[in-house]
Amino acid sequence: MQTSAAADSKIKSESKQEMKCLIKENLAADGFSLKETHPVPKPGFGEVRIKVLATAVCGTDKSIYNSAKSEGIRKEMQRYLASAADYRPIVVGHEFCGIVEELGPGVHDMALDVPNHMLIQKGDYVTAEMHLSCGHCSLCRTGNEHICTGVKVKGVHLDGCFAQSVVVPYKNVILLGKNGDTSQISPRIGAMLDAFGNAVHTVQEADVAGKSVAILGAGPLGLMSTFLCRAFGATRIYVTEAADLERRQALSAEFHADHFVDVSKGSGQLHSLVNKLESNSNGVDVVLEMSGSLPAYDDAFKIVRNGGQVILLGIARQPLPSFDIANGVIWKGVTVKGIFGRKMFSTWETMLSLIRSDRLDLKSKLEKVVAQKLYKLDEYEKAFSVLGSGEELKLIFSPDGTQA
Numbered sequence: 001m002q003t004s005a006a007a008d009s010k011i012k013s014e015s016k017q018e019m020k021c022l023i024k025e026n027l028a029a030d031g032f033s034l035k036e037t038h039p040v041p042k043p044g045f046g047e048v049r050i051k052v053l054a055t056a057v058c059g060t061d062k063s064i065y066n067s068a069k070s071e072g073i074r075k076e077m078q079r080y081l082a083s084a085a086d087y088r089p090i091v092v093g094h095e096f097c098g099i100v101e102e103l104g105p106g107v108h109d110m111a112l113d114v115p116n117h118m119l120i121q122k123g124d125y126v127t128a129e130m131h132l133s134c135g136h137c138s139l140c141r142t143g144n145e146h147i148c149t150g151v152k153v154k155g156v157h158l159d160g161c162f163a164q165s166v167v168v169p170y171k172n173v174i175l176l177g178k179n180g181d182t183s184q185i186s187p188r189i190g191a192m193l194d195a196f197g198n199a200v201h202t203v204q205e206a207d208v209a210g211k212s213v214a215i216l217g218a219g220p221l222g223l224m225s226t227f228l229c230r231a232f233g234a235t236r237i238y239v240t241e242a243a244d245l246e247r248r249q250a251l252s253a254e255f256h257a258d259h260f261v262d263v264s265k266g267s268g269q270l271h272s273l274v275n276k277l278e279s280n281s282n283g284v285d286v287v288l289e290m291s292g293s294l295p296a297y298d299d300a301f302k303i304v305r306n307g308g309q310v311i312l313l314g315i316a317r318q319p320l321p322s323f324d325i326a327n328g329v330i331w332k333g334v335t336v337k338g339i340f341g342r343k344m345f346s347t348w349e350t351m352l353s354l355i356r357s358d359r360l361d362l363k364s365k366l367e368k369v370v371a372q373k374l375y376k377l378d379e380y381e382k383a384f385s386v387l388g389s390g391e392e393l394k395l396i397f398s399p400d401g402t403q404a
């Protein structure tokens with residue numbers, strides 16, 4: 001039974017509209033701060049507020065956590081500021097799912113023509129595209145919103161979702177289940193659709209059907225790309241990794257990769273395997289770089305065949321010290337493509353259709369990539385210490401500690 005003091009404080013906290021969240025106070029120092037009494041954000045015109053059921057952690061969050069060591073992320077977070085002194089603390093986090101709890105003014109005026117079953121209402125189970133494009137630049141107006149030059153990312157430039165509630169534009173909300181129905185897509189999967197969308201976007205940009213594919217990096221993105229490449233008809237799949245080898249090798253085998261190569265002590269084995277198996281074409285048809293590790297870029301352009309494709313999703317944290325562009329790209333006639341975020345919103349349509357297809361059984365595969373343990377926001381220090389240690393692949397926070 002609730003004591004009257006606890007009940008009082010609950011009422012007080014509800015009436016004060018306060019929430020728990022993780023904040024990045026100072027870019028020059030590592031770590032986050034847990035705030036217990038942060039103001040609950042109010043949805044503005046055309047925005048909705050979503051109660052966060054589950055929120056996933058990605059490599060970008062880890063870079064923000066360790067911002068003192070990463071000049072790249074500090075610069076990115078200050079991209080739209082006149083000077084570093086203009087930085088104000090933000091709520092971090094950008095991958096989540098939740099329940100719509102308040103519609104801001106104008107939302108349903110904007111959605112008048114939406115068929116009723118698609119209309120997003122209070123109580124619906126949703127996720128959101130957290131890259132906010134300007135909507136007006138020439139890229140936005142030519143179907144390239146994902147590379148809008150003014151794109152702002154929630155949890156990087158604006159308040160994000162490591163919180164009990166988050167506000168997003170109605171336009172960016174993606175319906176997962178009417179009336180809070182989480183039976184089709186569990187919250188732990190709903191929370192990682194942003195990352196799954198990165199993998200779907202990457203594999204879709206490569207032409208993998210009937211092709212040999214090398215996936216460099218077997219973190220969550222590389223592993224998801226592995227089962228996607230298999231589903232999309234790749235004929236031979238190589239996966240490389242340098243850490244947490246045992247579990248990643250087992251998962252890549254479960255996702256039907258043909259070869260798993262340990263590159264922790266160099267990539268000689270990878271090169272000799274590709275030379276042996278791809279001798280007809282002198283390399284693999286497609287390389288997907290998912291690791292961001294510097295030696296992997298060297299491997300990518302060495303193992304790709306003449307006329308092949310190199311698709312880059314992993315984020316190199318520093319410029320490449322040297323790059324032989326003549327031998328790696330020009331004389332080989334290689335096509336190189338960078339991937340940022342998800343196409344708005346065709347990637348979302350594709351990924352939801354893939355997940356909902358029982359034929360592909362992607363839900364059970366995604367369940368294997370995501371952590372089984374849920375962390376509370378209060379446990380963030382432990383969670384970030386575990387990240388990358390091999391204990392978990394894709395970490396999930398449950399802001400109120402209850403959701404699965």
Ligand SMILES: [Zn+2]
Binds near residue numbers: 057058060061094194
């Ligand atoms: Zn992310």
Ligand SMILES: [Zn+2]
Binds near residue numbers: 134139
């Ligand atoms: Zn734009």
